[in-house]
Amino acid sequence: MPDRPTRPRPRGTRPGQRPSGPRPPRTDPARLAAHEVLTAVRAQDAYTNLVLPAVLRKHGLEGRDAAFVTELASGTIRRQATYDAVLARCASRGLRTLDPPVLDALRLGTHQLLSMRVPAHAAISTTVDLVRAVAHQGAAGFANAVLRKAAQHDLDGWLAELAPDRAGDPVAHDALVHSHPAWVVAELRKALAASRPEDDVADLLAADNVAPGVTLVARPGLATREELPGEPTTFSPFGVHLSGGDPGAVEAVAQGRAGVQDEGSQLVAQALASAELEGRDGRWVDLCAGPGGKSALLAALAAQRGAVLVAHERQPHRAGLVRRNLTLADGTPVPGAGAVLVGDGTRPAFAPGSLDRVLVDAPCTGLGALRRRPEARWRRRAEDLLELVMLQQRLLSASLGLLRPGGVALYATCSPVLAETADVVERTLAQHRDVALVDLAPAFAHVPGSSGPLPGTVQLWPHRHGTDAMFLALLRRQD
Numbered sequence: 001m002p003d004r005p006t007r008p009r010p011r012g013t014r015p016g017q018r019p020s021g022p023r024p025p026r027t028d029p030a031r032l033a034a035h036e037v038l039t040a041v042r043a044q045d046a047y048t049n050l051v052l053p054a055v056l057r058k059h060g061l062e063g064r065d066a067a068f069v070t071e072l073a074s075g076t077i078r079r080q081a082t083y084d085a086v087l088a089r090c091a092s093r094g095l096r097t098l099d100p101p102v103l104d105a106l107r108l109g110t111h112q113l114l115s116m117r118v119p120a121h122a123a124i125s126t127t128v129d130l131v132r133a134v135a136h137q138g139a140a141g142f143a144n145a146v147l148r149k150a151a152q153h154d155l156d157g158w159l160a161e162l163a164p165d166r167a168g169d170p171v172a173h174d175a176l177v178h179s180h181p182a183w184v185v186a187e188l189r190k191a192l193a194a195s196r197p198e199d200d201v202a203d204l205l206a207a208d209n210v211a212p213g214v215t216l217v218a219r220p221g222l223a224t225r226e227e228l229p230g231e232p233t234t235f236s237p238f239g240v241h242l243s244g245g246d247p248g249a250v251e252a253v254a255q256g257r258a259g260v261q262d263e264g265s266q267l268v269a270q271a272l273a274s275a276e277l278e279g280r281d282g283r284w285v286d287l288c289a290g291p292g293g294k295s296a297l298l299a300a301l302a303a304q305r306g307a308v309l310v311a312h313e314r315q316p317h318r319a320g321l322v323r324r325n326l327t328l329a330d331g332t333p334v335p336g337a338g339a340v341l342v343g344d345g346t347r348p349a350f351a352p353g354s355l356d357r358v359l360v361d362a363p364c365t366g367l368g369a370l371r372r373r374p375e376a377r378w379r380r381r382a383e384d385l386l387e388l389v390m391l392q393q394r395l396l397s398a399s400l401g402l403l404r405p406g407g408v409a410l411y412a413t414c415s416p417v418l419a420e421t422a423d424v425v426e427r428t429l430a431q432h433r434d435v436a437l438v439d440l441a442p443a444f445a446h447v448p449g450s451s452g453p454l455p456g457t458v459q460l461w462p463h464r465h466g467t468d469a470m471f472l473a474l475l476r477r478q479d
Contacts, residue, residue, distance in 0.1 A: 367380065422453040
């Protein structure tokens with residue numbers, strides 16, 4: 001047998017003697033990477049889906065290891081409230097007294113114990129090593145004791161022990177079982193009751209905790225969905241559900257002829273483009289365009305009508321993302337794409353009555369996209385609603401003033417919350433007597449269960465349609 005390579009003997013030791021002092025922790029790279037994701041989300045307000053690729057590249061993780069990190073980090077963030085309740089029961093002191101890196105590691109360990117196919121001994125030992133790496137030996141002993149207690153029940157057992165009775169307090173029960181803030185549960189219950197009173201909010205909350213697959217969109221005139229790998233989407237004529245792999249490796253995506261886009265967002269662009277319009281139809285505007293996925297699809301659709309889409313975005317860095325989405329890999333613009341303007345959407349630089357179609361994809365709480373943005377549920381507060389609703393009202397009112405008589409504006413939010421959807425539309429109609437709500441039901445007849453909280457509006461749902469919870473309302477300026 002070949003000799004084993006020899007290592008230099010540590011200074012101050014005799015042959016055969018082990019060095020004194022604690023052994024350095026052997027930290028699993030995948031778990032360390034997941035911990036870095038949680039740190040960035042907590043300390044830097046990063047977005048999980050945006051920080052993950054950089055962390056994976058840093059640690060050289062691919063394939064199964066990358067998938068493990070993605071599930072470990074995203075799943076831990078989704079189920080944070082549930083795991084914190086378990087940890088609070090198992091810890092000898094309050095969670096708020098723990099160093100944040102230690103608490104993040106405990107959450108990762110709890111997710112492995114309760115929601116992943118990781119043996120308990122492996123979940124505990126690797127988490128203890130992780131705590132040694134990010135904190136100190138004393139914290140490692142504490143983590144070992146806490147996780148051993150957490151391993152005494154499975155997830156169902158802990159929920160049965162910790163969750164309030166649903167009959168007595170349904171909001172508190174669902175908040176803990178499905179790991180949503182109580183105020184979010186209450187708002188989603190009201191929204192679902194207004195559109196789908198026969199549905200149980202638990203189905204919606206459970207859908208929020210299932211990571212969505214990747215959906216691609218073929219931009220008309222540039223690509224067909226037949227050339228994209230995957231199964232065709234159920235409702236959008238442009239999309240496919242990617243079965244696996246890196247979407248950036250798909251040729252059409254790499255060239256900018258296709259992109260990654262939720263099916264609900266595809267339906268938003270299609271709804272505006274397919275609205276009936278008499279007379280001139282050449283000037284389209286995406287008023288809140290960042291990051292530009294809908295703009296790219298709208299521009300491609302506009303080109304088929306001989307129209308031009310102008311993208312408008314308030315934040316310069318998001319306007320840069322829009323420009324990137326509206327540019328093909330060879331540097332040429334997506335057909336139908338016009339200028340990308342930076343400015344305040346409540347005071348846009350367009351002449352009154354000059355536009356034919358306007359998309360107002362308004363800033364919102366994002367509570368309809370919790371599948372893709374797991375951290376959003378912990379960042380939003382109930383008090384955010386008032387400021388957002390006032391902005392939504394101003395944006396929609398501004399867009400209506402830009403329309404020519406007969407022109408249409410599509411108001412869309414990635415939130416089903418009634419204050420951001422039906423309430424905004426009703427106030428707008430009351431304030432603009434020359435505006436009428438257009439019935440979207442015929443255009444969405446192929447999407448069962450999509451009726452919105454107001455007659456003629458549309459509300460999509462993750463648990464029903466497999467899309468983000470997009471709200472759509474089409475308004476026409478009267479002669």
